[in-house]
Amino acid sequence: xxxxxxxxxxxxxTRGQQVTLRCSSQSGHNTVSWxxxxxxxGPQFIFQYYREEENGRGNFPxxxxxxxxxxxxxxLNVNALELDDSALYLCASSLDRVRAFFGQxxxxxxx
Amino acid sequence: DQxxxxxxxxxxxxxxxxxxxxxxxxxxxFDYFLWxxxxxxxxxxxxxxxxxxxxxxxxxxxxVFLNKSAKHLSLHIVPSQPGxxxxxxxxxxxxxxxxxxxxxxxxLTVNP
Numbered sequence: 001x002x003x004x005x006x007x008x009x010x011x012x013x014t015r016g017q018q019v020t021l022r023c024s025s026q027s028g029h030n031t032v033s034w035x036x037x038x039x040x041x042g043p044q045f046i047f048q049y050y051r052e053e054e055n056g057r058g059n060f061p062x063x064x065x066x067x068x069x070x071x072x073x074x075x076l077n078v079n080a081l082e083l084d085d086s087a088l089y090l091c092a093s094s095l096d097r098v099r100a101f102f103g104q105x106x107x108x109x110x111x
Numbered sequence: 112d113q114x115x116x117x118x119x120x121x122x123x124x125x126x127x128x129x130x131x132x133x134x135x136x137x138x139x140x141f142d143y144f145l146w147x148x149x150x151x152x153x154x155x156x157x158x159x160x161x162x163x164x165x166x167x168x169x170x171x172x173x174x175v176f177l178n179k180s181a182k183h184l185s186l187h188i189v190p191s192q193p194g195x196x197x198x199x200x201x202x203x204x205x206x207x208x209x210x211x212x213x214x215x216x217x218x219l220t221v222n223p
Contacts, residue, residue, distance in 0.1 A: 004154070031209060042115075042200055042213030043155070056208045090154055094209060099145065102154035 006091050006103035013081050013110050021076040021106045023091030031055070032074040033100065034066060035090040043090055049074060078108075086110045114138045115203050117214035125222055130188040132217050134201030137182065141203040145211070146175060146186045149198045158199075159186070191221045 005024045013019050025032050031050045035043035045058035049068035063079040072093070078085055086109050092100040116135045124130045132146075142163040147155035161168040161175045161184070168175050174187045188195055198218050202211040 042215045045210045099157040104154045
């Protein structure tokens with residue numbers, strides 16, 4: 001059983017650019033969620049996808065968008081990057097409420 | 112407005128002793144609670160969870176206690192081992208969605 005994998009692991013972007021982060025869900029999991037973890041903070045919910053439809057969104061602006069594909073893999077897109085977007089971005093997949101499985105994260109640095 | 116609070120940023124215990132990590136929440140809609148462990152450069156790893164219909168759940172060395180009236184939960188690790196040294200996050204969710212609301216985490220250090 002493969003776990004949740006994210007790519008890339010590290011990324012440096014310039015303010016104003018756009019970025020796409022990718023996530024491959026754990027086999028059989030139909031729900032994927034994205035979280036942003038700033039330094040010294042807990043992960044903050046960005047949004048969730050269930051069977052390719054957005055199923056809830058946290059307090060993030062519209063320049064944060066996402067997609068879920070038929071194979072349940074997912075992308076997180078961030079437009080017009082700001083310095084405060086520098087963080088660890090975590091993807092989590094789940095099948096039920098018992099647990100969510102997290103990937104290792106993508107460390108995004110905006111300069 | 113922080114709905115899940117872990118008021119101790121760090122905790123240090125001796126190997127073999129009990130570690131107790133605490134978590135408080137404010138949202139009465141939360142009905143499912145989870146603990147995650149996180150090592151540097153890794154994603155959070157699920158440890159143990161508890162539903163609001165229970166007040167205790169045990170898995171090996173890990174036990175989670177839930178006090179609904181106080182809106183408080185705690186994670187007990189006994190005996191503590193050096194490999195338990197990590198950041199521990201408390202998380203909560205409500206029946207209406209699968210969104211997890213996390214606390215800021217507690218850094219546990221277990222000294223040999």
